[in-house]
Amino acid sequence: MFKQHHVAPFNISLVSSSLGALLLGQIALSAHAAALMGFEDSAMLMSEIGRYNQEWMLNYSPTFGHAIGVEQMRMSGKGERATTISGINYTGIIKRWNLPAAQANVWFNGSVGEARGQYDGFAYTPSLQFDVESTRLYFLAKARMIRAPHMNFDTAAVQAGFSFYETGFNDTQPWFVIEAKTMRNNDPGLQVTPALRLINKNYFLEFGVTNPWQGEGFAPRLNAMFVF
Amino acid sequence: MKKLWIALMLSAMTPAAFAVTTIKAEVNGMVCAFCAKGIEKKLNALPQKQAAFVDLKSRVVALQLKEGQDVSNEAFSKVIEDAGYSVSKLERVNQTVAVIQADVANTEKAGGK
Numbered sequence: 376m377f378k379q380h381h382v383a384p385f386n387i388s389l390v391s392s393s394l395g396a397l398l399l400g401q402i403a404l405s406a407h408a409a410a411l412m413g414f415e416d417s418a419m420l421m422s423e424i425g426r427y428n429q430e431w432m433l434n435y436s437p438t439f440g441h442a443i444g445v446e447q448m449r450m451s452g453k454g455e456r457a458t459t460i461s462g463i464n465y466t467g468i469i470k471r472w473n474l475p476a477a478q479a480n481v482w483f484n485g486s487v488g489e490a491r492g493q494y495d496g497f498a499y500t501p502s503l504q505f506d507v508e509s510t511r512l513y514f515l516a517k518a519r520m521i522r523a524p525h526m527n528f529d530t531a532a533v534q535a536g537f538s539f540y541e542t543g544f545n546d547t548q549p550w551f552v553i554e555a556k557t558m559r560n561n562d563p564g565l566q567v568t569p570a571l572r573l574i575n576k577n578y579f580l581e582f583g584v585t586n587p588w589q590g591e592g593f594a595p596r597l598n599a600m601f602v603f
Numbered sequence: 604m605k606k607l608w609i610a611l612m613l614s615a616m617t618p619a620a621f622a623v624t625t626i627k628a629e630v631n632g633m634v635c636a637f638c639a640k641g642i643e644k645k646l647n648a649l650p651q652k653q654a655a656f657v658d659l660k661s662r663v664v665a666l667q668l669k670e671g672q673d674v675s676n677e678a679f680s681k682v683i684e685d686a687g688y689s690v691s692k693l694e695r696v697n698q699t700v701a702v703i704q705a706d707v708a709n710t711e712k713a714g715g716k
Contacts, residue, residue: 414641473632576636
């Protein structure tokens with residue numbers, strides 16, 4: 376049977392130092408962004424730093440629609456050692472619809488690798504994602520298996536958002552996005568994260584706070600991504 | 604003699620006046636600057652590029668060519684498609700990118716597309 380997890384509070388100082396490192400190093404991208412890869416012959420770096428899990432991925436797209444890279448995810452449980460999954464990641468676009476004023480995608484993303492920590496052994500994380508967005512509205516739904524021997528952190532998430540106004544290609548566009556996410560064997564079972572997203576042609580940054588939104592449970596989350 | 608001078612001046616000026624060639628396209632699916640960065644990066648890497656312009660709201664991508672140089676419509680479309688988008692309309696115009704940019708800005712300011 377799967378073990379029940381209670382997630383330990385994530386160290387705020389770790390968030391701060393990680394944020395600083397990300398900003399200084401300019402290396403990161405959101406695991407739940409609409410774009411999971413760059414363009415032909417580009418590299419993309421994405422990260423998510425939150426109280427409940429941390430993740431980063433670096434991939435390279437030799438051609439549009441396919442990217443391969445490396446990924447590391449870390450999930451910590453209360454009273455347990457954290458489990459880190461390190462693996463090789465593939466991202467593929469199953470279908471894209473380019474509409475006059477919108478775009479929709481179905482993506483496959485997954486890693487195979489090794490889990491170490493509370494759980495050890497072969498790990499795999501296949502996922503499917505659907506997203507649709509215009510210059511003003513955004514919706515995403517994603518399901519992901521996160522498995523290793525005796526471990527199950529399967530997740531499902533939906534996001535919806537809107538931009539405050541349209542911008543030019545060279546401007547930064549602010550968005551409000553709210554995410555509802557469930558992760559098996561995790562607490563809280565339903566994580567709700569309202570966030571402010573800033574999109575520029577050079578970066579994607581998102582800062583949100585996951586429930587509970589006050590007291591000891593205060594859980595900030597940063598997503599960032601850069602394409603080279 | 605006067606007419607000859609006028610004709611010579613016109614023949615000297617006319618090619619220059621119409622030497623500007625810009626490939627202008629309407630692109631579907633281009634809704635996010637971060638995602639469309641690839642288009643700009645690829646266009647800027649073209650040795651034939653004089654100037655390039657990308658606008659999300661009007662969905663316009665334009666490439667002004669250096670005088671005497673050319674990029675085929677197919678090659679231009681491939682840049683767009685390799686970035687993940689599709690071209691819905693493509694034309695060659697005798698306008699600079701700066702003029703197109705100003706037109707787009709004026710149209711948007713007027714509340715049009």
